[in-house]
Amino acid sequence: MRSRIIMSMLTALALAVSLLLGAGPVSAATPSAAVVPPSEFGTDWHDPLTAAPPVSRPDSRSCEVTLAEAQFRDFTPYRGAYTPPSACGDRWSKVVLRLDGKVGGRQFDRLGYLHVGGVEIFRTSTPEPSPDGVQWSVEKDVTRYSETFRQNRDVEMLIGNVVDDTYTGVIDVKVTLTFYTGGSARTPDRVLTLKDGTLTTPPNSERLVAEVYATGSGGGCEEYWYLTVPDSAPYSCKAAGGHYREVQITVDGRLAGIAAPFPTVWTGGWSNPFLWYVIPGPRAFDIKPITYDLTPFAGILDDGRPHRIEVSVAGVPAGQTGWSTPVNVLVWQDAKSARVTGKLTAHQAGEPAGSPVYTPGTEHRLDTEGGHRLTVAGYVDTSHGRVTTTVSRTVANTSVHRWTDGENRDSLDAIWTDDQAVTVDGPGPARVTRTDRAYTMEGTTTLGANGRLRTVLTLGDRAAVVETRDGRRGAWSRLDDTYTGDATYTADVPRDQRHAVGTTSERYRLYGSQGCYDRRLTTVQGMLTEDRDGC
Secondary structure, three states, rough: OHHHHHHHHHHHEEEEEEHHHOOOOOOOOOOOOOOOOOOOOOOOOOOOOOOOOOOOOOOOOOEEEEEEEEEEOOOOOOEEEEEHHHHOOOOOOOEEEEEEEOOOOOOOOOOOEEEOOOOOEEEEEOOOOOOOOOOEEEEOOOHHHHHOOOOEEEEEEEOOOOOOOOOOOOOOEEEEEEEEOOOOOOOOEEEEEOEEEEEEEOOOEEEEEEEEEOOEOEEEEOHEEEEEEEEEEEEEHHHHOOOOOEEEEEOOEEEHHHHHOOOOOOOOOOOOOOOOOOOOOOOOOOOOOOEOOOOOHHHHOOOOOOOEEEEEEEEEOOOOEEEEEEEEEEEEEEOOOOOOOEEEEEEOOOOEEEEOOOEEEOOOEEEEHHHHHHHEEEEEEEEEEEEEEEEEEEEEEEEEEEEEEEEEEEEEEEEEEEEEEEEEEOOOOOEEEEEEEEEEEEEEEEEEEOOOOEEEEEEEEEEEEEEEEEEEEEEEEEEEEEEEEEEEEEEOOHHHEEEOOEEEEEEEEEEOOOOEEEEEEEEEEHHHHHEEEEE
Protein backbone atom coordinates (compact mmCIF):
# COMPACT_ATOMS: atom_id res chain seq x y z
CA MET A 1 0.00 0.00 0.00
CA ARG A 2 1.09 3.59 -0.46
CA SER A 3 3.11 5.01 2.38
CA ARG A 4 2.49 8.52 3.72
CA ILE A 5 5.83 9.59 2.26
CA ILE A 6 4.84 8.58 -1.27
CA MET A 7 1.38 10.10 -0.90
CA SER A 8 2.88 13.44 0.11
CA MET A 9 5.21 13.25 -2.91
CA LEU A 10 2.31 12.67 -5.27
CA THR A 11 0.42 15.61 -3.77
CA ALA A 12 3.45 17.84 -4.25
CA LEU A 13 3.90 16.64 -7.83
CA ALA A 14 0.26 17.30 -8.70
CA LEU A 15 0.62 20.83 -7.35
CA ALA A 16 3.82 21.33 -9.35
CA VAL A 17 2.17 20.25 -12.60
CA SER A 18 -0.84 22.46 -11.91
CA LEU A 19 1.49 25.42 -11.42
CA LEU A 20 3.45 24.52 -14.56
CA LEU A 21 0.31 24.57 -16.65
CA GLY A 22 -0.65 28.09 -15.72
CA ALA A 23 -0.69 28.91 -12.00
CA GLY A 24 2.90 29.94 -11.25
CA PRO A 25 6.36 28.55 -10.57
CA VAL A 26 7.25 24.86 -10.42
CA SER A 27 8.54 23.22 -7.24
CA ALA A 28 10.65 20.07 -7.36
CA ALA A 29 9.39 16.79 -5.93
CA THR A 30 10.98 15.82 -2.62
CA PRO A 31 13.04 12.60 -2.86
CA SER A 32 11.84 9.72 -0.70
CA ALA A 33 13.92 8.12 2.03
CA ALA A 34 16.01 5.09 1.05
CA VAL A 35 13.81 2.03 0.54
CA VAL A 36 15.10 -1.52 0.96
CA PRO A 37 13.05 -3.84 -1.26
CA PRO A 38 12.37 -7.46 -0.31
CA SER A 39 14.42 -10.25 -1.89
CA GLU A 40 11.37 -11.38 -3.91
CA PHE A 41 7.72 -10.50 -4.43
CA GLY A 42 5.48 -11.14 -1.42
CA THR A 43 1.69 -11.14 -1.03
CA ASP A 44 1.42 -7.37 -1.18
CA TRP A 45 2.98 -4.59 -3.23
CA HIS A 46 2.64 -0.90 -3.95
CA ASP A 47 -0.63 0.26 -5.43
CA PRO A 48 -0.55 0.73 -9.23
CA LEU A 49 0.50 4.16 -10.49
CA THR A 50 1.93 5.78 -13.61
CA ALA A 51 4.40 8.57 -14.30
CA ALA A 52 1.89 10.46 -16.48
CA PRO A 53 0.94 13.95 -15.26
CA PRO A 54 -2.28 14.51 -13.33
CA VAL A 55 -4.93 16.55 -15.09
CA SER A 56 -4.46 20.25 -14.33
CA ARG A 57 -7.47 21.84 -12.64
CA PRO A 58 -8.60 25.47 -12.68
CA ASP A 59 -8.65 27.46 -9.46
CA SER A 60 -12.40 28.04 -9.62
CA ARG A 61 -15.62 26.80 -8.09
CA SER A 62 -16.48 23.20 -8.96
CA CYS A 63 -19.27 20.63 -8.74
CA GLU A 64 -18.85 16.86 -8.55
CA VAL A 65 -21.28 14.32 -10.00
CA THR A 66 -21.04 10.56 -9.49
CA LEU A 67 -21.45 8.81 -12.85
CA ALA A 68 -21.13 5.20 -11.72
CA GLU A 69 -20.51 3.21 -8.56
CA ALA A 70 -20.46 -0.54 -9.07
CA GLN A 71 -18.92 -3.90 -8.28
CA PHE A 72 -18.22 -6.00 -11.38
CA ARG A 73 -18.47 -9.75 -10.94
CA ASP A 74 -19.59 -10.80 -14.43
CA PHE A 75 -20.51 -9.28 -17.79
CA THR A 76 -23.63 -7.42 -16.60
CA PRO A 77 -23.30 -3.69 -17.35
CA TYR A 78 -23.94 -1.05 -14.75
CA ARG A 79 -26.79 1.21 -15.87
CA GLY A 80 -27.66 4.51 -14.29
CA ALA A 81 -28.70 8.08 -14.99
CA TYR A 82 -26.71 11.30 -15.27
CA THR A 83 -28.07 14.74 -14.32
CA PRO A 84 -26.08 17.92 -15.04
CA PRO A 85 -24.79 19.83 -12.00
CA SER A 86 -27.31 22.64 -11.51
CA ALA A 87 -25.04 24.62 -9.17
CA CYS A 88 -22.31 25.04 -11.82
CA GLY A 89 -24.35 26.17 -14.83
CA ASP A 90 -23.96 24.57 -18.27
CA ARG A 91 -20.74 26.17 -19.49
CA TRP A 92 -17.53 24.91 -17.93
CA SER A 93 -13.84 25.76 -18.20
CA LYS A 94 -12.90 22.13 -17.64
CA VAL A 95 -14.49 18.75 -16.93
CA VAL A 96 -12.37 16.04 -15.29
CA LEU A 97 -13.26 12.35 -15.04
CA ARG A 98 -11.82 10.33 -12.17
CA LEU A 99 -12.01 6.58 -11.63
CA ASP A 100 -11.14 5.09 -8.24
CA GLY A 101 -10.88 1.31 -8.18
CA LYS A 102 -9.93 -1.53 -5.88
CA VAL A 103 -9.58 -5.28 -6.29
CA GLY A 104 -8.03 -8.08 -4.25
CA GLY A 105 -7.49 -11.82 -4.30
CA ARG A 106 -6.82 -13.39 -7.68
CA GLN A 107 -8.01 -11.92 -10.96
CA PHE A 108 -7.00 -11.34 -14.58
CA ASP A 109 -6.70 -7.89 -16.11
CA ARG A 110 -10.05 -6.77 -17.51
CA LEU A 111 -11.13 -4.25 -20.17
CA GLY A 112 -13.81 -1.66 -19.51
CA TYR A 113 -15.77 1.18 -21.09
CA LEU A 114 -18.01 4.04 -19.94
CA HIS A 115 -20.80 5.52 -22.08
CA VAL A 116 -22.83 8.66 -21.37
CA GLY A 117 -25.78 9.10 -23.70
CA GLY A 118 -24.22 6.46 -25.96
CA VAL A 119 -20.97 8.43 -26.28
CA GLU A 120 -17.87 6.53 -25.21
CA ILE A 121 -16.01 8.94 -22.94
CA PHE A 122 -13.57 6.49 -21.34
CA ARG A 123 -11.95 3.13 -22.09
CA THR A 124 -9.67 1.45 -19.59
CA SER A 125 -8.16 -1.78 -18.33
CA THR A 126 -7.53 -2.95 -14.77
CA PRO A 127 -4.46 -4.07 -12.82
CA GLU A 128 -4.00 -7.64 -11.64
CA PRO A 129 -4.27 -7.57 -7.84
CA SER A 130 -2.13 -8.75 -4.95
CA PRO A 131 -3.75 -11.23 -2.55
CA ASP A 132 -4.01 -8.40 -0.02
CA GLY A 133 -5.62 -6.07 -2.56
CA VAL A 134 -4.69 -2.93 -4.49
CA GLN A 135 -6.26 0.46 -5.14
CA TRP A 136 -5.68 2.70 -8.12
CA SER A 137 -7.05 5.82 -9.76
CA VAL A 138 -7.20 7.28 -13.27
CA GLU A 139 -7.93 10.86 -14.34
CA LYS A 140 -8.93 12.10 -17.78
CA ASP A 141 -9.75 15.48 -19.27
CA VAL A 142 -13.20 15.02 -20.85
CA THR A 143 -13.98 18.69 -21.52
CA ARG A 144 -14.44 17.99 -25.22
CA TYR A 145 -17.63 16.03 -24.39
CA SER A 146 -19.26 19.06 -22.69
CA GLU A 147 -22.17 19.09 -25.14
CA THR A 148 -23.05 15.56 -24.03
CA PHE A 149 -22.98 16.60 -20.36
CA ARG A 150 -25.47 19.47 -20.74
CA GLN A 151 -28.53 17.17 -20.75
CA ASN A 152 -29.87 14.28 -18.70
CA ARG A 153 -28.33 11.11 -20.09
CA ASP A 154 -28.31 7.36 -19.61
CA VAL A 155 -25.05 5.92 -18.26
CA GLU A 156 -23.65 2.50 -19.08
CA MET A 157 -20.42 1.05 -17.76
CA LEU A 158 -18.93 -2.42 -18.01
CA ILE A 159 -15.72 -4.03 -16.83
CA GLY A 160 -16.39 -7.61 -17.86
CA ASN A 161 -15.24 -10.00 -15.12
CA VAL A 162 -15.41 -13.61 -13.97
CA VAL A 163 -15.61 -14.44 -10.26
CA ASP A 164 -15.53 -18.06 -9.08
CA ASP A 165 -13.64 -20.28 -6.65
CA THR A 166 -10.36 -19.63 -8.51
CA TYR A 167 -10.69 -16.04 -9.69
CA THR A 168 -11.95 -14.29 -6.58
CA GLY A 169 -11.32 -10.62 -7.36
CA VAL A 170 -14.42 -8.42 -7.50
CA ILE A 171 -13.65 -5.12 -9.28
CA ASP A 172 -15.04 -2.24 -7.22
CA VAL A 173 -15.08 1.19 -8.94
CA LYS A 174 -16.44 4.68 -8.54
CA VAL A 175 -16.39 7.21 -11.39
CA THR A 176 -17.01 10.93 -10.92
CA LEU A 177 -17.08 14.04 -13.09
CA THR A 178 -15.88 17.36 -11.67
CA PHE A 179 -17.13 20.50 -13.44
CA TYR A 180 -15.16 23.74 -13.13
CA THR A 181 -16.73 27.15 -13.63
CA GLY A 182 -14.87 30.29 -14.65
CA GLY A 183 -15.50 30.48 -18.38
CA SER A 184 -16.46 28.28 -21.29
CA ALA A 185 -13.80 26.17 -22.98
CA ARG A 186 -13.85 25.96 -26.80
CA THR A 187 -15.42 22.59 -27.38
CA PRO A 188 -17.34 20.83 -30.19
CA ASP A 189 -20.93 21.96 -30.69
CA ARG A 190 -22.13 18.37 -31.06
CA VAL A 191 -20.84 14.92 -30.13
CA LEU A 192 -22.49 12.31 -32.35
CA THR A 193 -22.53 8.52 -32.45
CA LEU A 194 -23.42 6.21 -35.29
CA LYS A 195 -26.94 4.83 -35.75
CA ASP A 196 -26.95 1.46 -37.51
CA GLY A 197 -23.54 2.34 -38.92
CA THR A 198 -24.64 5.70 -40.34
CA LEU A 199 -23.96 9.33 -39.47
CA THR A 200 -26.23 12.32 -40.07
CA THR A 201 -24.51 15.63 -39.41
CA PRO A 202 -26.07 19.06 -38.92
CA PRO A 203 -26.18 20.81 -42.34
CA ASN A 204 -24.01 23.68 -41.07
CA SER A 205 -21.10 21.52 -39.90
CA GLU A 206 -17.78 23.16 -40.81
CA ARG A 207 -15.34 20.84 -39.01
CA LEU A 208 -15.62 17.10 -38.29
CA VAL A 209 -13.29 14.86 -36.29
CA ALA A 210 -13.95 11.16 -35.70
CA GLU A 211 -12.40 9.38 -32.74
CA VAL A 212 -12.13 5.60 -32.51
CA TYR A 213 -11.29 3.75 -29.29
CA ALA A 214 -9.62 0.86 -31.13
CA THR A 215 -8.46 -2.04 -28.96
CA GLY A 216 -7.29 -5.53 -29.83
CA SER A 217 -8.30 -7.66 -26.88
CA GLY A 218 -10.51 -10.46 -25.69
CA GLY A 219 -7.97 -13.14 -24.82
CA GLY A 220 -7.40 -14.44 -28.37
CA CYS A 221 -4.47 -13.86 -30.70
CA GLU A 222 -5.60 -10.33 -31.59
CA GLU A 223 -4.74 -9.35 -28.02
CA TYR A 224 -1.15 -10.00 -29.13
CA TRP A 225 -1.62 -9.01 -32.78
CA TYR A 226 1.95 -7.64 -32.94
CA LEU A 227 3.27 -11.23 -32.57
CA THR A 228 1.11 -13.02 -35.16
CA VAL A 229 2.84 -14.78 -38.07
CA PRO A 230 1.77 -16.08 -41.53
CA ASP A 231 0.27 -19.54 -41.84
CA SER A 232 3.50 -20.96 -43.25
CA ALA A 233 5.43 -20.30 -40.02
CA PRO A 234 5.27 -22.60 -36.96
CA TYR A 235 3.90 -20.34 -34.24
CA SER A 236 0.89 -20.41 -31.92
CA CYS A 237 -0.77 -17.22 -33.24
CA LYS A 238 -1.44 -17.06 -36.98
CA ALA A 239 -2.59 -14.38 -39.44
CA ALA A 240 -2.23 -14.80 -43.19
CA GLY A 241 -0.53 -11.43 -43.63
CA GLY A 242 1.49 -11.48 -40.44
CA HIS A 243 1.11 -8.79 -37.80
CA TYR A 244 0.72 -5.64 -39.91
CA ARG A 245 -2.43 -3.86 -38.72
CA GLU A 246 -3.97 -0.59 -39.84
CA VAL A 247 -7.15 1.02 -38.52
CA GLN A 248 -9.15 2.44 -41.43
CA ILE A 249 -12.28 4.58 -41.56
CA THR A 250 -14.46 4.96 -44.65
CA VAL A 251 -17.24 7.36 -45.66
CA ASP A 252 -19.80 5.75 -47.96
CA GLY A 253 -17.24 3.07 -48.82
CA ARG A 254 -14.44 5.52 -49.63
CA LEU A 255 -11.25 5.47 -47.59
CA ALA A 256 -11.28 8.59 -45.40
CA GLY A 257 -8.55 7.92 -42.84
CA ILE A 258 -5.75 5.54 -41.89
CA ALA A 259 -3.88 5.07 -38.61
CA ALA A 260 -1.40 2.81 -36.87
CA PRO A 261 -2.96 1.12 -33.83
CA PHE A 262 -1.15 1.62 -30.55
CA PRO A 263 0.41 -1.70 -29.43
CA THR A 264 -1.12 -1.70 -25.96
CA VAL A 265 0.27 -4.28 -23.55
CA TRP A 266 -2.29 -5.15 -20.91
CA THR A 267 -1.32 -5.91 -17.30
CA GLY A 268 -0.99 -9.65 -17.90
CA GLY A 269 0.96 -9.22 -21.14
CA TRP A 270 4.10 -10.92 -22.36
CA SER A 271 3.39 -13.95 -20.13
CA ASN A 272 4.66 -12.07 -17.10
CA PRO A 273 2.29 -10.23 -14.73
CA PHE A 274 5.23 -9.28 -12.46
CA LEU A 275 6.17 -6.65 -15.04
CA TRP A 276 2.93 -4.76 -14.49
CA TYR A 277 1.82 -5.13 -10.88
CA VAL A 278 2.83 -1.57 -9.99
CA ILE A 279 3.63 0.29 -13.23
CA PRO A 280 1.36 -0.53 -16.20
CA GLY A 281 2.44 -0.17 -19.81
CA PRO A 282 1.79 3.16 -21.56
CA ARG A 283 -1.93 3.91 -22.09
CA ALA A 284 -3.12 0.69 -20.40
CA PHE A 285 -5.27 2.54 -17.83
CA ASP A 286 -6.31 5.41 -20.12
CA ILE A 287 -6.80 4.17 -23.68
CA LYS A 288 -6.55 7.09 -26.06
CA PRO A 289 -8.74 7.18 -29.17
CA ILE A 290 -7.37 7.38 -32.70
CA THR A 291 -8.52 10.65 -34.28
CA TYR A 292 -9.36 11.25 -37.93
CA ASP A 293 -9.98 14.72 -39.37
CA LEU A 294 -12.98 14.20 -41.68
CA THR A 295 -13.40 17.89 -42.53
CA PRO A 296 -12.51 17.33 -46.23
CA PHE A 297 -15.71 15.24 -46.40
CA ALA A 298 -17.93 17.93 -44.83
CA GLY A 299 -19.29 19.00 -48.22
CA ILE A 300 -20.56 15.44 -48.72
CA LEU A 301 -21.78 14.85 -45.17
CA ASP A 302 -23.67 18.14 -44.84
CA ASP A 303 -26.52 17.20 -47.18
CA GLY A 304 -28.82 16.18 -44.30
CA ARG A 305 -28.87 12.52 -45.28
CA PRO A 306 -27.40 9.54 -43.38
CA HIS A 307 -23.98 8.42 -44.61
CA ARG A 308 -22.35 5.09 -43.87
CA ILE A 309 -19.28 5.29 -41.64
CA GLU A 310 -17.31 2.08 -41.19
CA VAL A 311 -14.16 1.24 -39.24
CA SER A 312 -12.10 -1.84 -40.00
CA VAL A 313 -8.71 -3.21 -39.00
CA ALA A 314 -6.69 -4.24 -42.04
CA GLY A 315 -4.65 -7.39 -41.50
CA VAL A 316 -7.09 -9.21 -39.24
CA PRO A 317 -7.85 -12.69 -40.65
CA ALA A 318 -11.34 -13.06 -42.15
CA GLY A 319 -13.84 -14.03 -39.48
CA GLN A 320 -11.40 -13.35 -36.65
CA THR A 321 -12.85 -11.46 -33.68
CA GLY A 322 -10.96 -9.53 -31.04
CA TRP A 323 -11.13 -5.86 -32.04
CA SER A 324 -13.46 -3.21 -30.65
CA THR A 325 -13.80 0.06 -32.61
CA PRO A 326 -16.53 2.36 -31.15
CA VAL A 327 -16.85 5.72 -32.92
CA ASN A 328 -17.65 9.26 -31.77
CA VAL A 329 -17.83 12.20 -34.18
CA LEU A 330 -17.04 15.69 -32.87
CA VAL A 331 -18.75 18.47 -34.82
CA TRP A 332 -18.12 22.21 -34.97
CA GLN A 333 -20.95 24.22 -36.56
CA ASP A 334 -21.08 27.55 -38.37
CA ALA A 335 -23.39 29.54 -36.08
CA LYS A 336 -24.10 32.15 -38.79
CA SER A 337 -25.11 29.71 -41.55
CA ALA A 338 -28.12 27.43 -41.78
CA ARG A 339 -26.24 25.26 -44.23
CA VAL A 340 -22.62 24.88 -45.26
CA THR A 341 -21.81 23.59 -48.73
CA GLY A 342 -18.54 22.25 -50.04
CA LYS A 343 -16.74 19.61 -52.04
CA LEU A 344 -14.13 16.87 -51.77
CA THR A 345 -11.40 18.09 -54.13
CA ALA A 346 -8.61 15.50 -53.78
CA HIS A 347 -8.36 11.85 -52.79
CA GLN A 348 -5.03 10.10 -53.24
CA ALA A 349 -4.75 6.67 -51.64
CA GLY A 350 -1.55 4.75 -52.17
CA GLU A 351 -1.46 0.99 -52.31
CA PRO A 352 -0.53 -0.70 -49.01
CA ALA A 353 3.17 -1.60 -49.31
CA GLY A 354 5.24 -4.46 -47.98
CA SER A 355 4.71 -8.05 -46.85
CA PRO A 356 6.25 -10.31 -44.19
CA VAL A 357 9.26 -12.51 -45.03
CA TYR A 358 9.63 -15.74 -43.05
CA THR A 359 13.04 -17.41 -42.68
CA PRO A 360 13.04 -20.89 -41.09
CA GLY A 361 15.93 -22.22 -39.01
CA THR A 362 16.99 -23.17 -35.53
CA GLU A 363 15.79 -19.68 -34.71
CA HIS A 364 12.75 -18.78 -36.79
CA ARG A 365 12.64 -15.21 -38.08
CA LEU A 366 9.89 -13.01 -39.51
CA ASP A 367 10.78 -9.64 -41.03
CA THR A 368 7.90 -7.24 -41.58
CA GLU A 369 7.86 -3.96 -43.45
CA GLY A 370 4.55 -2.36 -44.23
CA GLY A 371 3.08 1.05 -44.86
CA HIS A 372 0.35 3.12 -46.43
CA ARG A 373 -0.23 6.75 -47.46
CA LEU A 374 -3.41 8.79 -47.86
CA THR A 375 -4.08 12.43 -48.78
CA VAL A 376 -7.57 13.95 -48.87
CA ALA A 377 -8.62 17.57 -49.38
CA GLY A 378 -11.88 19.46 -49.52
CA TYR A 379 -13.44 22.86 -48.92
CA VAL A 380 -16.48 24.31 -47.19
CA ASP A 381 -18.07 27.68 -47.95
CA THR A 382 -18.80 29.20 -44.55
CA SER A 383 -20.14 32.53 -43.32
CA HIS A 384 -16.53 33.66 -42.86
CA GLY A 385 -15.34 32.52 -46.28
CA ARG A 386 -14.08 29.42 -48.09
CA VAL A 387 -11.96 27.13 -45.92
CA THR A 388 -9.91 24.33 -47.51
CA THR A 389 -8.61 21.47 -45.37
CA THR A 390 -5.94 19.02 -46.55
CA VAL A 391 -5.07 15.94 -44.51
CA SER A 392 -1.98 13.87 -45.37
CA ARG A 393 -1.16 10.78 -43.33
CA THR A 394 1.52 8.10 -43.62
CA VAL A 395 1.71 4.97 -41.49
CA ALA A 396 4.51 2.39 -41.40
CA ASN A 397 5.70 -0.63 -39.42
CA THR A 398 9.10 -2.32 -39.35
CA SER A 399 9.75 -5.31 -37.13
CA VAL A 400 11.85 -8.43 -36.58
CA HIS A 401 10.24 -11.36 -34.74
CA ARG A 402 12.49 -14.25 -33.67
CA TRP A 403 11.52 -17.44 -31.84
CA THR A 404 12.71 -21.00 -31.23
CA ASP A 405 10.81 -24.27 -31.52
CA GLY A 406 8.32 -24.53 -28.70
CA GLU A 407 8.57 -20.74 -28.30
CA ASN A 408 10.81 -21.14 -25.25
CA ARG A 409 12.54 -18.03 -26.53
CA ASP A 410 10.40 -15.40 -28.20
CA SER A 411 11.50 -11.87 -29.10
CA LEU A 412 10.24 -8.83 -31.01
CA ASP A 413 11.92 -5.61 -32.06
CA ALA A 414 9.34 -3.31 -33.67
CA ILE A 415 8.50 0.30 -34.46
CA TRP A 416 5.26 1.81 -35.74
CA THR A 417 5.13 5.35 -37.12
CA ASP A 418 2.07 7.50 -37.82
CA ASP A 419 2.77 10.92 -39.34
CA GLN A 420 0.05 13.42 -40.16
CA ALA A 421 -0.14 16.99 -41.48
CA VAL A 422 -3.41 18.95 -41.42
CA THR A 423 -3.40 22.20 -43.43
CA VAL A 424 -6.25 24.68 -43.03
CA ASP A 425 -6.27 27.47 -45.63
CA GLY A 426 -8.92 30.15 -45.59
CA PRO A 427 -9.46 33.67 -44.37
CA GLY A 428 -6.35 34.66 -42.44
CA PRO A 429 -2.97 32.92 -42.25
CA ALA A 430 -2.69 29.29 -43.40
CA ARG A 431 -2.39 26.94 -40.43
CA VAL A 432 -0.50 23.63 -40.44
CA THR A 433 -0.54 21.14 -37.59
CA ARG A 434 1.99 18.35 -37.93
CA THR A 435 1.86 15.33 -35.60
CA ASP A 436 4.52 12.63 -35.81
CA ARG A 437 3.98 9.56 -33.64
CA ALA A 438 6.28 6.60 -32.98
CA TYR A 439 5.48 3.48 -30.94
CA THR A 440 8.26 1.02 -30.07
CA MET A 441 8.41 -2.45 -28.56
CA GLU A 442 11.61 -4.39 -27.89
CA GLY A 443 11.35 -7.50 -25.75
CA THR A 444 12.35 -11.11 -25.17
CA THR A 445 10.71 -13.86 -23.14
CA THR A 446 12.81 -16.91 -22.25
CA LEU A 447 11.67 -20.10 -20.50
CA GLY A 448 14.67 -21.96 -19.08
CA ALA A 449 15.06 -25.68 -18.45
CA ASN A 450 14.57 -25.01 -14.74
CA GLY A 451 11.13 -23.55 -15.40
CA ARG A 452 12.24 -19.97 -14.75
CA LEU A 453 10.49 -17.55 -17.11
CA ARG A 454 12.20 -14.20 -17.72
CA THR A 455 10.87 -11.25 -19.69
CA VAL A 456 12.91 -8.17 -20.59
CA LEU A 457 10.87 -5.47 -22.30
CA THR A 458 11.03 -1.81 -23.32
CA LEU A 459 7.98 0.10 -24.62
CA GLY A 460 7.92 3.61 -26.07
CA ASP A 461 5.15 6.09 -26.81
CA ARG A 462 6.49 9.21 -28.53
CA ALA A 463 4.89 12.15 -30.28
CA ALA A 464 5.99 15.50 -31.69
CA VAL A 465 3.39 18.19 -32.44
CA VAL A 466 4.15 21.49 -34.18
CA GLU A 467 1.68 24.19 -35.23
CA THR A 468 2.68 26.86 -37.77
CA ARG A 469 0.94 29.94 -39.20
CA ASP A 470 2.28 31.25 -42.49
CA GLY A 471 5.40 29.17 -41.89
CA ARG A 472 6.14 30.57 -38.41
CA ARG A 473 6.20 28.09 -35.55
CA GLY A 474 3.67 28.55 -32.79
CA ALA A 475 2.69 25.98 -30.18
CA TRP A 476 4.82 22.81 -30.04
CA SER A 477 5.35 19.82 -27.79
CA ARG A 478 7.42 16.63 -27.47
CA LEU A 479 6.29 13.51 -25.62
CA ASP A 480 8.50 10.57 -24.64
CA ASP A 481 6.87 7.95 -22.40
CA THR A 482 9.24 4.99 -21.93
CA TYR A 483 8.61 1.85 -19.87
CA THR A 484 11.31 -0.74 -19.10
CA GLY A 485 10.93 -4.00 -17.21
CA ASP A 486 12.89 -7.14 -16.31
CA ALA A 487 11.04 -9.81 -14.32
CA THR A 488 11.60 -13.52 -13.62
CA TYR A 489 9.50 -16.16 -11.89
CA THR A 490 9.03 -19.94 -11.77
CA ALA A 491 6.22 -20.88 -14.15
CA ASP A 492 3.44 -23.44 -13.66
CA VAL A 493 3.67 -23.60 -9.86
CA PRO A 494 1.43 -22.22 -7.09
CA ARG A 495 1.71 -18.53 -6.40
CA ASP A 496 3.75 -18.94 -3.20
CA GLN A 497 6.38 -21.00 -5.04
CA ARG A 498 7.11 -18.61 -7.91
CA HIS A 499 10.00 -16.78 -6.18
CA ALA A 500 9.46 -13.79 -8.45
CA VAL A 501 11.85 -10.88 -8.81
CA GLY A 502 11.50 -7.85 -11.02
CA THR A 503 12.61 -4.28 -11.66
CA THR A 504 10.38 -1.91 -13.62
CA SER A 505 10.58 1.78 -14.43
CA GLU A 506 8.77 4.48 -16.36
CA ARG A 507 9.94 7.91 -17.41
CA TYR A 508 7.36 10.32 -18.78
CA ARG A 509 8.72 13.49 -20.40
CA LEU A 510 6.55 16.20 -21.92
CA TYR A 511 8.01 19.54 -22.87
CA GLY A 512 7.40 22.35 -25.31
CA SER A 513 5.98 25.83 -25.60
CA GLN A 514 3.74 25.27 -22.54
CA GLY A 515 6.55 24.20 -20.20
CA CYS A 516 8.16 20.99 -18.98
CA TYR A 517 7.09 17.84 -17.12
CA ASP A 518 9.51 15.00 -16.31
CA ARG A 519 8.80 12.19 -13.84
CA ARG A 520 10.59 8.89 -13.26
CA LEU A 521 9.29 5.89 -11.29
CA THR A 522 11.21 2.72 -10.36
CA THR A 523 10.03 -0.40 -8.55
CA VAL A 524 11.93 -3.43 -7.25
CA GLN A 525 10.00 -6.54 -6.19
CA GLY A 526 6.81 -4.49 -6.14
CA MET A 527 8.16 -1.75 -3.89
CA LEU A 528 8.41 1.82 -5.15
CA THR A 529 12.07 2.79 -4.80
CA GLU A 530 12.15 5.98 -6.90
CA ASP A 531 9.67 8.76 -7.62
CA ARG A 532 11.54 11.73 -9.01
CA ASP A 533 10.64 14.95 -10.77
CA GLY A 534 13.24 16.02 -13.34
CA CYS A 535 12.05 19.50 -14.38
